[in-house]
Amino acid sequence: MASSAAVASAAHAPSAGASSGLARLPFLLAAIGGVGALIGMMVPGLQKQFAFSWLLGFMFYLSIMLGGLFLVILHHLFDAQWSVPIRRINEHLACSAPIMAVFFLPILLNALLAGPEKALFAWMHSDVSHDHALYAKKALFNKPTWVVVSLILFALWHWLTNAFRNASLEQDRTGSAACTHRMRFLAALGIFIFGFSLTLGAILWMKSLQWQWFSTMYGVYYFAGSVWLTVGTVYVITMHLAKNGPLTPVAQPVIFHDIGKLFFAFTVFYAYIAFSQYFLIWNANIPEETFWYILREKGSWWSIGMLMIFGHFFLPFLLLLRIDTKMSFTVMLPLAIWAWVMHFCDLSFNIMPVMHPNGFVLHWLDLACMAFMGGVLATWFIRNFNAHPPFPQKDPRMAECLGIHVPAGKSQGGVH
Amino acid sequence: MSTAARPYALLAEFDNPASVMHAAEKIRDAGYQRWDVHTPFPIHGLDGAMGLRNSKVGWFTFIGGTSGFTLGMLMIWWMGKVDYAIPVGGKPLFSPIFAVPVAYELTILLGAFGTLFGMFFLNRLPKHYHPVLKHPRFRNVTHDKIYVVIENADPKFSETETRRLLEHVGGQHIEVVED
Numbered sequence: 001m002a003s004s005a006a007v008a009s010a011a012h013a014p015s016a017g018a019s020s021g022l023a024r025l026p027f028l029l030a031a032i033g034g035v036g037a038l039i040g041m042m043v044p045g046l047q048k049q050f051a052f053s054w055l056l057g058f059m060f061y062l063s064i065m066l067g068g069l070f071l072v073i074l075h076h077l078f079d080a081q082w083s084v085p086i087r088r089i090n091e092h093l094a095c096s097a098p099i100m101a102v103f104f105l106p107i108l109l110n111a112l113l114a115g116p117e118k119a120l121f122a123w124m125h126s127d128v129s130h131d132h133a134l135y136a137k138k139a140l141f142n143k144p145t146w147v148v149v150s151l152i153l154f155a156l157w158h159w160l161t162n163a164f165r166n167a168s169l170e171q172d173r174t175g176s177a178a179c180t181h182r183m184r185f186l187a188a189l190g191i192f193i194f195g196f197s198l199t200l201g202a203i204l205w206m207k208s209l210q211w212q213w214f215s216t217m218y219g220v221y222y223f224a225g226s227v228w229l230t231v232g233t234v235y236v237i238t239m240h241l242a243k244n245g246p247l248t249p250v251a252q253p254v255i256f257h258d259i260g261k262l263f264f265a266f267t268v269f270y271a272y273i274a275f276s277q278y279f280l281i282w283n284a285n286i287p288e289e290t291f292w293y294i295l296r297e298k299g300s301w302w303s304i305g306m307l308m309i310f311g312h313f314f315l316p317f318l319l320l321l322r323i324d325t326k327m328s329f330t331v332m333l334p335l336a337i338w339a340w341v342m343h344f345c346d347l348s349f350n351i352m353p354v355m356h357p358n359g360f361v362l363h364w365l366d367l368a369c370m371a372f373m374g375g376v377l378a379t380w381f382i383r384n385f386n387a388h389p390p391f392p393q394k395d396p397r398m399a400e401c402l403g404i405h406v407p408a409g410k411s412q413g414g415v416h
Numbered sequence: 417m418s419t420a421a422r423p424y425a426l427l428a429e430f431d432n433p434a435s436v437m438h439a440a441e442k443i444r445d446a447g448y449q450r451w452d453v454h455t456p457f458p459i460h461g462l463d464g465a466m467g468l469r470n471s472k473v474g475w476f477t478f479i480g481g482t483s484g485f486t487l488g489m490l491m492i493w494w495m496g497k498v499d500y501a502i503p504v505g506g507k508p509l510f511s512p513i514f515a516v517p518v519a520y521e522l523t524i525l526l527g528a529f530g531t532l533f534g535m536f537f538l539n540r541l542p543k544h545y546h547p548v549l550k551h552p553r554f555r556n557v558t559h560d561k562i563y564v565v566i567e568n569a570d571p572k573f574s575e576t577e578t579r580r581l582l583e584h585v586g587g588q589h590i591e592v593v594e595d
Contacts, residue, residue, distance in 0.1 A: 275516065282513055285505060321478065323470055403460075 026382065030375025036368025041106065048118045049365050051110045052355045055120055057369035058103050059206055059347050060229075061377055063222070065100055066198050067230025068093030069157070070223075072164050073194060076180075076187035081397040082258045085250035086238050088391050091165040092384045093230065097158035099380055103373055104154065107205065111146065121146075122354075123211040133212035133288075141211055146204055153197050160190050168392060175394035198223055206347075209354045213292045217277040224273045225346050228266035232339035235259045239329055246390035250402060253327060260326025267320060271313035296349060299359025304349045312342040344370070421594035423568050424547040426578050427554065428587025430562040433459045439564060439585035440465040446581055450570040454548070454563045473534045480530020481523045488519030551593050565593065 040050030071090040075083045083090075107120065116125040123141055128134050134141055140149075163186055171179035199219025207218045215221075238259065242251035281289045296305060316335060325331045348360065392398060399406045430436040433455070440453055444467035453462060492515035496502075501509050536542070548554050548565055557563055564587060566578050575592075582590050 279513060279516065285507075321474070 023382075026375045026378035028375070029371040030379065033368045033370070033372030033375060036365065037372045040365045040368065046365065047114075048355065049363055050369075051106070051114070051118065051120045052351060053363060053365040053369045054103075054106050055205065056344075056347050056351050056366060057373045058100070058107060059222075059351070060344060060370065061096075061103070061373050062100055062201065063226035063343065063347075064093055064230050064233060064377075065096045065157070065161075066094075066194070066201075066223075067226045067233075068095075069161055069164075069190075069194060070227050071230065071234065072161075073187045073190050076183045077191060079184065079397075081401040082255065084395050084397050084401045085247060085255060085391045086234060086259070087168065087395075088388065089234055089237050089241075089385070091161070091168055092381055092388075093234070094161040095165050095384060096377055096380060097154055097161055099377060101154040101158070104150065108147065108150070111143065121208055121211075123208060126211075137211060140203070141208060146208075149200060150204060153201055156193055156197050160186070160193055164190075169388060171395060172389050172393040177396055180396060195219075198226075206350055209351060210292055210295075212288065214289050215277055215281070215292075217273060217280075221273050221277055224266060224270040225343055228263070228270050229339055229343040231259060231263045231266055232336035235263060235332055236336045239333070241390065250391050250398070252402065256327045256332075257323065260320060260332065264317070264320040264326070267313060267316045271309075271317070274308065274312075295353045295357060298353075298357060301349065301353055301360055304345055304360050307345055308342070308349065311338070312346060423575070423592045424595040425565045425567045425593045426573075426575070426582060427548065427551060427589075427591050427593050428564045428582040428585075429553060429556075429589045430564065430587060431560075433462075433562070435586050436562045436564065437462060437465045439582075439587065442585045443564065443566070443581065446572070448566055448570050448572055450567040450573075452565050454554075454557045454565065456558055456560060456562070472538060473531055476530040476534025476537075477527050478530070480534075481527035484522035484524070484526030485519045487526070488522035489515050491522075492518050547593050547595050551591070553589060553591065554593075 037050065037054070040046045040053065068090045071083070072087065072094055074080070075087055075090070110118070110120050111124060114120070116122070119125055123131075123134050124143055124146075126134050128138055128142075139145070164183060167179045167183045167186070170176070202219045202222035206222065207213065207215070235256065238247060238251055238255065241247035278293065281293060295301070316339070319325050319331060319335060344366075345360075348366070352361065428439075430439060436453060436455070437459070440462060443451060444465065453466060455462070489512065493510045497510040503509065507514070548563070553561075554563060564582065566573060566582070572578075579590055
C-alpha cells in the first residue's frame with residue numbers, strides 16, 4: 001500500500017523544487033554571493049574579513065550537514081518509526097561532505113599561505129616556546145596535525161553519510177531487512193565517530209580562534225545549536241514537500257507534531273548547554289577562562305548575548321510549548337527562519353569578536369558567503385533529492401509509521 | 417443514596433479498537449456530551465474520534481513552572497542579599513546567574529506538581545465510588561473488552577434512542593448501569 005503510493009509520487013518527484021520562481025533562488029543566491037565572495041577573496045583590504053565571513057558561513061552549513069547526519073543516526077539508534085518519511089531528506093542533507101570539503105579549501109589556504117596580519121588562526125603564527133597556552137596544547141594545535149585531522153574529518157563524514165544513504169537506497173530496490181540491520185550497526189558505530197569528529201571540527205576550526213581558552217563543553221555546544229537549526233530546516237523542507245510535493249502520501253499531520261517536539265527539545269537542550277558553559281566559567285572566575293566571555297560583553301556583543309538568551313531560547317521555548325503552534329505552518333515557517341538568524345548570530349558571537357572586538361558587525365561579505373554556500377548546497381540537495389525516491393520505499397517501519405495494519409504473511413518484499 | 421436503584425448510564429461492549437473508533441465518531445457526531453470510552457490499553461487517535469479537546473493540564477503545568485521559577489529567584493535573592501548577606505569571592509550578593517540552578521529545579525518540581533495535582537483536580541480524583549465499577553461485565557475492561565458508557569445525565573439521553581444508536585454503531589451487550 002505504502003509502496004504503490006510511493007511509486008505514484010516518484011513519478012512527479014522532479015517537481016519537488018521546481019514549483020514557481022523558488023526554483024531559481026538557489027542559482028541566484030550562488031551567483032550573487034559568489035561574485036561577492038570572489039571580490040572579498042581578491043581585494044587585499046577585504047581578505048581578512050573574507051576569511052572570517054567564509055569561516056562563519058562554512059561553520060553554519062556544516063551545522064546542517066552534521067545535523068542531518070545526527071538525525072539519521074538517531075533514527076536507527078532508537079529504531080524509530082515516526083521519522084521514516086523524512087529520513088531521505090536527512091540523508092541528503094548529510095551527504096554534502098564533498099561540497100563542504102571544497103568550501104574548506106579557502107580556510108585551508110588561509111592556514112597555509114596567509115601572513116600573520118590576515119590569518120584566521122593566530123596561533124599558527126605564535127611562537128610555541130613563548131606561548132605556554134599553545135605549548136600545553138601543541139599536540140593538537142600544530143599545523144601538520146591541524147591539516148591532517150581536518151582532512152580525515154571530511155573523509156570520515158563522506159564515508160559515513162554515503163554508507164547510510166547507499167544502504168537506504170539499496171533497500172528501496174531490494175526491500176531487504178538486512179539493509180536496516182546494516183544501518184543500525186552503522187548508527188551504533190557512527191554515533192561515536194559523529195561525537196568525536198564534530199567535537200574536533202568545532203575545536204580546530206572555531207574554538208582555536210582563541211586557543212588560550214578552555215571549555216570542555218564546546219563540542220556539545222556546537223552540536224546543540226547545529227541540531228536545533230537542522231530540525232527547524234527539516235520542518236520547513238517537509239512542510240514544502242508535503243503541501244504539494246512528493247511527500248504528500250506519507251507526511252501525516254502527526255509528523256509535524258513530532259518534528260516540532262524535537263525542535264522544542266533542542267531549544268531547551270541548547271539553552272541548557274549554553275548556560276552551563278557560561279555558568280561554570282562565571283562561577284570558577286579564572287582569568288584563563290573568563291577572558292573569552294569578557295570579550296563578548298564589550299560593545300554590541302552584549303546585546304547579541306542577550307539575544308541568545310531571549311531570542312535563541314525564550315521566544316521559541318514559549319512558542320513551542322503548545323501543540324497547535326508546533327503544527328501551525330504560519331508559526332513554524334517564521335520560527336525556522338528565525339532559527340537561521342539566531343544560529344547565524346550565535347556563530348558570529350563565537351567567531352567574530354576575534355576580528356571585531358568592539359561590537360557586532362554585519363558585513364556584506366557575511367551575507368555574500370552565506371548566500372553563495374547556501375545557493376550551492378541547495379542546488380546540490382535538490383539535485384540529489386530529485387535523483388532518488390523522495391522517501392524510503394520499502395522500509396519495514398513505513399506501514400507502522402502510517403498506521404497501516406499489515407497482516408502477518410502478507411507483507412511484500414521482505415527477503416531477510 | 418436512595419434505596420431504589422436509578423439508572424446511571426447505558427453501557428455497550430466492543431471487541432476491538434477499530435470498531436470502537438468508528439462508534440466513537442458516530443456518538444460524537446450525534447451530539448452527546450456526557451459519555452466516555454473505557455479501554456484496557458491506550459488507543460491512539462481515540463480522543464480525536466471522541467471529539468475531545470486538548471487537555472487543560474498543560475495550563476496547570478505552566479502556572480506551576482512559572483511560579484517555581486519566580487519563587488526560586490526570590491528565595492536566592494532573599495537569602496543571599498536580604499536575610500543573610502555574606503560576600504563570597506568578590507561575587508555580587510545576588511545574581512540571576514547563580515540563582516538559575518535553584519530556580520530551574522523549582523520550575524521542574526512545581527511544574528510536575530502542577531501536572532499531577534492538575535490532573536487529579538480535572539479528573540475529580542480521588543473518587544471512591546463509580547457506578548460502572550459494580551457492573552458485572554465491566555471487569556473485562558482490564559482484560560480484552562472496550563466499553564462505551566453514555567450517561568443518563570446527558571441532555572440528549574433517551575433510553576430507547578441511545579440504545580438504538582449503540583446497537584447501530586455495533587455495541588454488544590447493551591445494558592443499563594444503575595447508580
